[in-house]
Amino acid sequence: MQPTAEDLGALALFATLDVGDRERLAAIAGVLDLPQDTTLFTEGEPSRDLYVVAGGRITLCTSVPGRPETCFLSLRHGELLGWSALLGRPWTATAHVVEPSRVVRFGASELLELCEMDHDIGYTIMRRAFEEIADRLHFTRLQMLDVFGVTR
């Protein structure tokens, strides 16, 4: 199923683009409905698609030898998922679907090609992605501070 330009407008990543640009993006996107307790992608596997969460909740987890699988972040509506695909790198985490979820999927190569062809779209998407990555870094830093722990 393909999303509409209106569907994309409801997601922060595309909210500032005009209808025409969103239609071009919608043309290369697909909508996936993901059942609960499934896995969207697995750490270490090659990445090909980029996702934006359109509903539900998807949790990112990593394998640490000697420990249970460790989940460190959950993503919900409007959040970017799987940016490794934009860099052509393997997935750095496993994405578990913990609630029935909906994602908008882009083939990374098609999206990058569109961004190359139209730098205005490319700039907007990369700027939004940069904002989100900056937020993630900030949140990760707070998580590392373990602010609820007792310092001894």
Added chain:
Amino acid sequence: MQRLHKRDLQTLFEVLRDEGYAVHGPTVRDGAIVHGPLRSADDLPIGWTDAQGPGQYRLQKDGSSVFDGYVVGPDSPKKQRFPSHETLYVATLRADGKIGFAPNMPSAAEAHVGVRACDLAAMRIQTEVFERGPYVEPRHRSRRERSVVIGVSCTKPGDLCFCASTKTGPRASEGADLVLTEREHDFLVEAITDLGERLVQRLPMNGATEQDAQWLDAAMASAESSMGRELDTEDLPAILFGRLQHPRWAEVADRCLACGSCTSVCPTCFCSTTEDPSSLDAADSSRERLWDSCFTWEHAYIHGGTVRPRVEDRYRQWLTHKVGSWVAQFGTSGCVGCGRCIAWCPVGIDLTEELAALREGEGRAELPERVAPASTVDDDLVPRSCEVIGVTRETHDIVTLDVACSEPFAPGQFSQLSLPGIGEVPISISGARPGIASHTIRAVGATTRALCALSPGTSLGMRGPYGRPWPIDSFVGRPVVVVAGGIGLAPLREAMVRMLARPGDFPHVILLYGTRSPDDAIFTDELDAWERTYSAFEAHHTVDHATPSWKGHIGVVTRLLDEATVPADASAMICGPEIMMRFTVEALGRRGLPDERIWVTLERHMECAVGFCGRCQLGPHFVCKDGPVFSFDQVRMLFGRMGF
């Protein structure tokens, strides 16, 4: 004005003793002039003078018969009204398991002789600290009301004096009952109060003339112009708080030993700590109050560490308080120009020099004006014995104690809970039923661990409630976003209970709750029940570290703040670790909430909870009595800033 011949000064001592006063005043001891008990006028430092400079103090005997040839020593009358070590109460474990608390109150009447204008000003300032409210320290008031003060006007200021700059001298008047000014053969005597007048009636006085009055005016003018130091006091609070990153702070910290000598000799410093010594069987104990210093590491300690870890932080705290935020707190500077902190600093740091250096720079930040309390109430710092009637284990290290309590309280206030011989801690009140106040406690130190180990039927000490509550009535008609981190949910719980009971006033209450792990969450069953019961309530819980079975949000609580959870017209209440609150406030600001609609509750080291111990300061505010709940616009200037 009258004259008293020097040979008749002893009569003053006899009259004071006859009136029932124990006489204290300047006397030579241990190589310094200290404020101590005097048997007669002969105990005064007759013929002694002193040489003072930065880091220097030497007594010299000049062989004269001058009473008033010295300036000031390390002591001041402060220790008479605010003793350096004092028992506040004695606690006894009774046979019935209850705790008996017996207050210790002073009863002696004291005469303070030879008090200079700077120290009279210091006594007035300490009266502002301890008696102007909203809480009044009854020990200080009792000592003040029972005392008589014989002041002395200075005719020969020292090299470190600058009371002319601080407008606290050299002429002694307000605060004294009687003022003496020494001349070659006599004292000029001015009765300031009715008590002073009564004393004069009993002394062998001679009449003074117009020339005597002119001599005094000339002597005071001469003294005023011969001060060894000068200080420009203009605009100091705004200058200091506008220059918190001035390089001078780091420079002076390189020299400062953080020894606390300056605070020990200062006649206005009022910070204190407490200790709880006990007998070996813990049946008898007491609470002892001791002078403390903002230069100690422990002064700003809250569990896990201090908010002022660097010497630079502590020096800046001392100076910004002494001549800056003191004005906002008490309507007066805390410096009286006596120069003691300069003389007794082992490395000779000169306050006047430091302030002149800080004046060279850019930046001003206005502090709020002092608002006088509308009413006052005595607080003797003595707990009442209360019974624990219920214990709920919330998590592996958090316990809720239900304590029998008839005092009314408002959500956001706190109690001081204590166990004799162990200690006292401020604990937020997390809930209430008729006759019961619930306190939710995390075991992080000796006292909280002991409190968490209590069982129903045991007793503890309780003071309070204290502090400013959440202003929930100001939120009426708006959505309310409640952001809690960890045990920070406790002081918010009762506020939510009361808002949910008034759905017409509070149509939407949204709780965003972050904990370290799912197992660290408190009140979870109750929150689930509220979501089922109240349509106005929604809750979102996130954890920093998920367990394998956790299916909820993972990530810091600020990630939950978005357009779905934070309506732009909302008011917000936040409680949690300060860094969490800082980023929550920023996120709320981005959602359009102004600082005035964001309320935070702060944690600082509190010993007394009523503004006497000086430890919980955040710039102009005492977190205990001005907070702990503040609107963010009140605390924005210093919130999250290193060293405050």
